Amino acid sequence: MxxxxxxxxxxxxxxVEEIFRDLLREFAPAVTARILPEILALRTSLCDGLSEILASIPSQQWPEMEAFVVEHSxxxxxxxxxxxxxxxxxxxxxxxxxxxxxxxxxxxxxxxxxxxxxxxxxxxxxxxxxxxxxxxxxxxxxxxxxxxxxxxxxxxxxxxxxxxxxxxxxxxxxxxxxxxxxxxxxxxxxxxxxxxxxxxxxxxxxxxxx
Ligand SMILES: [Mg+2]
CATH class of the missing domain: 3.40.50.1000 (HAD superfamily/HAD-like)
Incomplete structure (x- = not known):
């Protein structure tokens, strides 16, 4: 077929929103502020940069992250x-x-x-x-x-x-x-x-x- x-x-x-970027800024503000410019300047790959940002967020915050996405999307x-x-x-x-x-x-x-x-x-x-x-x-x-x-x-x-x-x-x-x-x-x-x-x-x- x-x-x-x-x-x-x-x-x-x-x-309408860039919800994933907003999520990183909300839950990992300092690490995102440090690494995002490195990604945009191509000094860090998207893959490595994102993994590093996300690894700074405690797993127990996931339910709060879900609530943030639902509320702001x-x-x-x-x-x-x-x-x-x-x-x-x-x-x-x-x-x-x-x-x-x-x-x-x-x-x-x-x-x-x-x-x-x-x-x-x-x-x-x-x-x-x-x-x-x-x-x-x-x-x-x-x-x-x-x-x-x-x-x-x-x-x-x-x-x-x-x-x-x-x-x-x-x-x-x-x-x-x-x-x-x-x-x-x-x-x-x-x-x-x-x-x-x-x-x-x-x-x-x-x-x-x-
Ligand atoms: Mg897009």
């Missing part, structure tokens, strides 16, 4: 309507997040039956501090979104994202919806994308394809 799959980012895309306009329209458009949606899978599961629980899968970073709470891992990691990133794309090997695909962490996927995906910084990264590489502000824009574009 033909698989028509949408690979959709979570932070800053499905969510807001879905971007049109996302629910977009999900509702996908079956008639013959598309299925997967969430690919550089943040925690469990956090995306929690926020998207009311909509979960309309989402094929959620893939992101996993957390091990059995030790004194958070330990993170992912089945999709390489030397650079904990969640290599293009590895998830390759795993599914869809017949047709599009991706939706907003930042540099979506760039490697956007380079291999045949159609890209972009907002914010991702538009500039793609423009700099001479790659086409469809800019969007909310999910009503994406829905209108897919309906026009029919």
């Amino acid at each position: 033909a698989e028509r799959l949408i690979f959709c980012d979570f932070d800053g895309t499905i969510l 807001h879905l971007r306009a049109g996302f629910t309507e977009f999900l509702d329209a996908l079956p008639s458009l013959r598309w299925e949606l997967l969430v690919v997040t550089g943040g925690f899978t469990r956090m995306a599961e929690l926020v998207l629980a009311p909509l979960r039956d309309r989402i094929r899968a959620i893939h992101g970073m996993e957390v091990d709470l059995s030790g004194p501090t958070l330990r993170v891992f992912s089945p999709w990691q390489d030397a650079e990133e904990l969640v290599v979104k293009k590895a998830i794309y390759a795993h599914y090997a869809p017949t047709e695909a599009l991706c939706i994202g907003d930042s540099v962490t979506d760039l490697r996927l956007a380079r291999v995906c045949p159609r890209v919806f972009a907002r914010n910084g991702l538009i500039d990264y793609l423009a700099a590489e001479g790659r086409a994308c469809t800019p969007f502000e909310d999910f009503y824009d994406v829905l209108r574009a897919l309906e026009a394809d029919k």
